[in-house]
Amino acid sequence: MTAIPYAEALAEFEPVIGLETHVELGTASKMFCGCATEFGAEPNTQTCPVCLGLPGALPVVNETAIESTIRIGLALHCDIATWCRFARKNYFYPDMPKNFQTSQYDEPLCTDGYLDVQVKGETVRIPIERVHLEEDTGKSLHVGGATGRIHGASHSLVDYNRAGIPLVEIVTKPVTGTGAMPAEVAKAYVTELRDVLRGLGVSDVKMEQGSMRCDVNVSLNKPGQEWGTRSETKNVNSLRSVERAVRSEVERQAYVLREGGRIVQETRHFHEDTGMSTSGRSKEEATDYRNFPEPDLVPIAPDVAWVASLRAALPEAPSVRRRKLVEELGLSENDSEAMVNAGVLDVVLATVAAGASAAEARNWWLGHLAQSANAAGVDAPDLPITPAQVAEVAALVASGSLNAGLARQVVDGVLAGEGSPAEVVAARGLAIVKDEGALSAAVEAAIAADPGAAQKVRDGKVAAVGALVGSVMKATRGQADAGMARALLLEKLGVSE
Amino acid sequence: MPEAGRPTIGREEVAHLARLSRLALDDSELDRLAGQLDVILGAVAQISEVSAADVPPTSHAVPLENVTRPDVVMPSLTPAQALSGAPSEEDGRFRVPRILDEE
Amino acid sequence: MSDLTRLTAAETASAIASREVSAVEVAQAHLDRIAKVDGQVHAFLHVDAEGALAQARRVDDGELSGPLAGVPLALKDVLCQQDIPTTVGSKILEGWRPPYDATVTARLKAAGVVILGKTNMDEFAMGSSTEHSAYGPTHNPWDLTRIPGGSGGGSSAALASYQAPLAIGTDTGGSIRQPASVTGTVGVKPTYGGVSRYGLVAFSSSLDQAGPCARTVLDAALLHEVIAGYDPRDSTSINQPVPPVVAAARSGEVKGLRIGVVKELTGDGYEEGVQQRFDEAVAILQSLGAIVTEVSCPHFSYALTAYYLIAPSEASSNLARFDAVRYGLRVGDDGERSLEEVTALTRGQGFGAEVKRRIILGTYALSSGYYDAYYGQAQKVRTLITRDFQKAWESVDVLVAPTCPTVAFPLGAKLEDPLAMYKQDICSIPSNLYGGPAASFPAGLSEGLPVGLQVMAPTLREDLLYQVGAALERALPAAVPPLAWEN
Ligand SMILES: [Mg+2]
C-alpha cells in the first residue's frame, strides 16, 4: 500500500473521525433469553430456542441490560429516552440466527451526550450521538482456508453461544478539530470509555476476548472545505489497534487524495497482524435493512424516578478519580496518566481504600503486578489478586513482617492460586525471622565463611558488613530481618556504630 | 391497470427484491410474480387514499410497556437438542457452505 | 357407549371422569375414525397414535385431570410439539421435530388433553383455502370438492368430520374464523395477547393469535380456558385474568345486549344466501332481547389493504430464519456453491408460490423509499380502525357481520387469482388489526353449505362472544354435515 507519513498527511488535510464501540454487557443471562453468557464454553452449549432463532420462539428483554444501558448513557451525559422501541434490522448472515438483528434503530435508549478525554495535556470533548442496545451474533470458524479467514475457506462452522448476548453500541458524532492527533484522540477516547464502563461494572471490557470492539470512521478534507468521504474500518480489537487503524487510514487516504483519486465509501477490515486494513464491501451496494419496530417486544418507557435513582447512584467518573489521585493522594500527573493507560486506576484507588498508601498502591500496580500481567498476557486488573489482598501485603511490609522481596514472593503465591496472602505466608513460611536465637547461627556461619570481610569490619570498614548481611539473607532465603542481622553481625564483630 | 402516480413493479425490481430476501427464482417465476405483484400493489395502493397525516402508527395491538425478565440464567438446550435439526454439523457446530460476503 | 366420536368435548370429559368410558377407548375411537376417513378429508399431516394413547393412559391412571382431561384434540401444525414433526404446511420444514413445546401445547398436555396429531394448513398460515399446503389440500367434509377454509382448514375439517371434538387454530387475518364459517363449526380468535404465542411459528407477529375450535360453543369455551392466560415467555402476553368464557357459554343470555351491525361489511361481493342467514341470525338475537342497531366503521373498508401490507412485511422478516443453516431443508449443497447460493436455492424451492409472493411484497413494503407510503401508512390506518372500534364501543357491546362473504368455494376456484382469495378475509381482518376478540358461530346453511356469523368484542371481553354464540346455538338447529361421501 502506498501512503503519506502521518504528520505530513495531517499538515495537508483535516481529519474527521467517528467511533462506534460495541460492548458486551456482563449480564448473567442473554439479552432475550435465559441462556448463560460464559466466555469460552463448549460450542452450542449456551443456546435455546430463542437464541437459535427456532421457529416459534419469542424474545423477552433482560431488565438488567436495560438498566446497564441507561447507566452507560447517564455516565456519558446522555438524554435518556422516555419511550422507545426495539426494531428489527433485516439482513442475512449465518452468525445471526433470525437473519435480523434486534436492535434500536431510530429510537435509541440514550442520545446526545459527551465524554471528555485528556490527550497530551489537552482536554478534548468527544460528542456522543447515541447509546443503544442490541444483541450479539454467534461466531463462525472458517475451515480450509489460510489463517482461518473467511476468504478461501471451504466451509464454516457456527457456534451460537455468543448469539444474543446483550451488546451496547456507543456511537460518537463526527469528531472534528483533532488536528495533528486524530489517532491519539481515538485511542484516548476508547481508553477513557473502557475505564468508564469498568467503573460502572457493566462489562468486563476485554478487547482481547471481544467483549469490547471498535469500528473506526475516518475522512480527510482540505482545510476550509467540506468533509470528505469516510471509510469504516471494522474489527479493531485492541487499544493499540485503534490508534494504528486511524493512523494507517489517514496515511492511505491522504495518498489517494493527493494523487487526485477519490475515497470510496466502504467497509474496511483491520488486520491485527499487519496493522493494516483491506477493502471490504463497498457501501454503494449497501443492503437495505428494512428496519421496522419489533412486534414481538413491547415499548420500553423508563420510569423517570428510576432513571433519577440510577443517576444518583453512579460511581465517580474516572476523570474525577484521577484528579483525586493527584490532588488528594499526591501522585504525579505522570503517574496518573500511566495508570489510565495501564487501566489500573480503579484497582489503585481500591487498594488505597483498603488501607494501602498511595505510593504502595502505585508501586504494586505499576511495578510488579504490571510485569506479572504483561507476562501472563492479561490486563493487570484481571490478575487473580484483589486490591484488598494487595493492601494486605502492603500492611505486612509496613508492619515489618515482610520485606520487599518476601512481599513479591507472597504476591506471586496469591497469583499462583495458593490462597490469600496470609495463607501463602503460612504455607511458604515466609515471615521475617526476628528471633535472635534463630539468626545467630546464620550470623556465625556468615562470619566463618568470609573471614576477609569480617576482618575488614573489625578494622573499622563498617560498609563491608553488607556482604555478610547478604549471605545471612541468602542462608535464610530472604527471611531474615536485614536490620537485625546487621546489628547482630556488628555486635559479634565487636564494632559499634 | 396501474394508476398514475403509483410506481409499477417490473421484473427487474422483483429480481432485486428476490436478492434482498434470498430467493432463487427462475425466469418464468419472475415474470409471473412481477405480473401478480403489480396487480396486488395496484390494489393495496388504495391505502394512500386515507388521510392519516396526523395519525400515530400502531405497531402493537395491545398497549403494554416495560415487559422484562429478571437477569437469571435458565437451562439451555443440550448441544444434541440444539443441533438436532441441523442439515449438517461438525464438532458440535453447525456446518455451512463457504460464506461469500463479510458483514 | 354409542359412537364416541359424536360426543361433544364436555360430554366426553364427563364420561371419562365418571369412568363410563376410558380415555384410551376415546382416543382409540378417534384414531380409528381418522384411519377410516382421513384418506378422503386429509385433515392431518401427522397422526401421533402412540403419543395420544400414552397421554390417554396417563389420564386413566389419574396422573392428569381437569375439565378436558382425556378429550382428543387436533393441533394445527403451526404450533410446536416437542419431538413431533412440525411443518407449518411447508416443504422447508419437512421432517423438523422441535426440541420444545409451544406454551399452548404444554398447557394442553398438562390439562390431560389428548393430542391426536398435527393438522393441515396453508403454508405458513398464508391462505384461505388450505390449498397452499405443500402437502396437498384438505377437503371440506360438507362437500369434498370444496375448500375447508384456511389457513386452518385441517383443524376445521377434522372437527366437521368427527375426527376430533376439539382443535386449535391460529388466526392472523381470519384463519380460525373463516374455516369455522365454511365448515359449520365454532372458532374463536382471542384477544391479541390473550393466548401465548410462544412456540407458534410466526407469520405476522403483531396479528397472530391461537384460539379454540370446536363443534359447540361450550366446548370452545372449555378449551379457551385451558390455553388462555399470561405467559412470561411472550412479551405481548396480557397479565390479566382470563375472561369468564365458560360461564358465558353456559349462560347464553343476550337480553339487553347492544349489538351493532357493521354497515361497511355488506353489499357487493356478499353472497345472497350468506346475507340472508346473517340477517336471520341477527333477527333471532333481537327476538331474544338484544338491541340491534347499525354502526358505521368507515375505515374497515381499508382493513384488507392495511393487512396486505402489514402481514407480508412482518412475514418477510419472520421467514428470513429459514436459511438452511440450523434446521429444515437444505438444497444444492454440493461443496461448490456458497452459502448464499444454497440459502437462496433452498428458499426458492422450499417455499411455495403464495409464501414467495408475500415475502416479495413485504420486502417491497419495508424497503427504503416505500416504507412510509406502505408499511407506515398501513400502521396509521390500523390506528384508525382501532378508533372505529373504540367509537363503536360507546354505543354497542359487540359488533356483528358475516364471517366471510361466501360459502365454501370449489377447490381450485381462486388459486390463480390471489386478490379474490384475499377477499375471503375482508370481514375478519379488522379484529386482527385492532387486537380484540372475535368468533364465528354457525348461522345455518346456504345451498346446503354452512354460513358463519361473526361477533367482535372489545379487548378482553371474550365472554360477550360466547354469550352471543351460545344464544344463537340454542335458537338454531345444529348444523350436521351429511357426510354423504362416507361408505
Ligand atoms: Mg450495531
Ligand SMILES: [Zn+2]
Ligand atoms: Zn438462549
